[in-house]
Amino acid sequence: MKPLARYASLYGYADLTRSLGIDPIPLVREMGLDPASLNLQDRWLPAVTVAELLEKTAAVSGCEDFGLRLAELRRFSNLGPLSLAVREEPDVRSALQMLARYQHAYNEAVWTRLFETEGLATLRVELDFGEPVEARQSSELAVAVLHRLLRGFLGPQWKPVAVCFGHRPPERTARHRKFFGPTVRFDQEFSGIAFAAGDLDSMNKMSDPLLRPYAQQVLESLEPAKDAIVVDRVRSLIELLLPLGRCSVDQVARSLGVDRRTVHRRLAESGETYSSVLNAARVDLAERMVGSGRYSMTEIAELLSFSAPSNFSRWFRTQFGCSPRQWQQDESRRLRGG
Structure with a gap:
């Protein structure tokens, strides 16, 4: 079956689209979606529809970095129940492993894989919508959300070794460089984030050990039959x-x-x-x-x-x-x- 995504993956979409001078309602309806459902964060929809809506909106608005701008509006709580569990992991490694394991509870089309080699950690983002589809905006949204999560885990001073995208660069990269820093790269073999492997053993700055038992209960609820x-x-x-x-x-x-x-x-x-x-x-x-x-x-x-x-x-x-x-x-x- 084709993967689904929660409407939470479109958090901030309507406000961002309006700020660009575009009415989001006709675009949402053109994709066969009910605009009222944008407020129902836990309802599911086909993940491919999210990708197509983001690409269509970027084209209509002329905003090549639409997915990145959408990520700027994200909150940690948009991950739903998963955010409670991930936040309480003691270190970055365990938080990322938990995110990768339970990401299906938020978006079944996004896969994150963590690799370590020679002092370098690479967090790769793979998208599988069940059919071929342009996914530049979805890719930038997913990588930018992970970047923000890592900064939450490690603190605002944290910087990656490189942020990579498999697609071509936009005409203007100023917003990307402001968001990710000077090491953002395009036309790479993968999309994701490379950073020092030592960061994986760093303490998760958002964690509160006293809340871990409750977070475990949340985890159990994320594994439906x-x-x-x-x-x-x-x-x-x-x-x-x-x-x-x-x-x-x-x-x-x-x-x-x-x-x-x-x-x-x-x-x-x-x-x-x-x-x-x-x-x-x-x-x-x-x-x-x-x-x-x-x-x-x-x-x-x-x-x-x-x-x-x-x-x-x-x-x-x-x-x-x-x-x-x-x-x-x-x-x-x-x-x-x-």
Whole structure:
């Protein structure tokens, strides 16, 4: 199945795009994404879509260093639960090893590999989107995020031996040199960061030993069962595609890079069917949408891909035991304490 990424990988995208004089909404929709999902950091989407969106935005805005600028807006917390565990590792080596091991919990398309030889450590970044795609912006974003992490581990005075990119240099490299320093290089055999191997044994300046037991609990939560991974992937794509009117098993299968029979088989191995996962997603979305009061029943029916509001109402009554409006009224009374 094709790798997925969390929407957190697009943190700051809308603000950065607007600062360049571009409306991000049409670009997001052109990629088949729901703009409202940009605020749902833990929702998943195809990683290749992230790469294509970054390249498209860089081209439209004329900003060759869009990925680098996006990295400047990143926070350590954008790694989600993984940030808590990585931060509490005692030294840089163990922090990087943990990051490499659990990076799938944030972005399944990014692989980091650490090599040591003759006093030099090399942190290589490899991108695998499951299909050929231009990924200059994604590469610069990934390497820049790692650079910021290393500075967090080692302190602001830390400097790498070299920062390397496999692609050609941009027309202007001033921003790259300001961010990475004078040792940034292009047209290299790999993308990544080279630094003194001795830095790996340095104390992680962000670590607090008293918090390590709690960080270990977070780590355990990042290792879902294999069955849960399949169901969660399908569920995330359903929630992504449902409001766009594209939520068919064929579309979900294409997004995962497999055929529909594989989707049905993998779900069956988990004790689920496509219909059961679709229905569970609809139940959660309907509860939020009806309860919020921000949508009309017609809008909710359309967003959940029902052919008519009456069909949505009948389905809702089956799931919740009352009509949508009655449930909305009861929920309003409950929130008022009545």
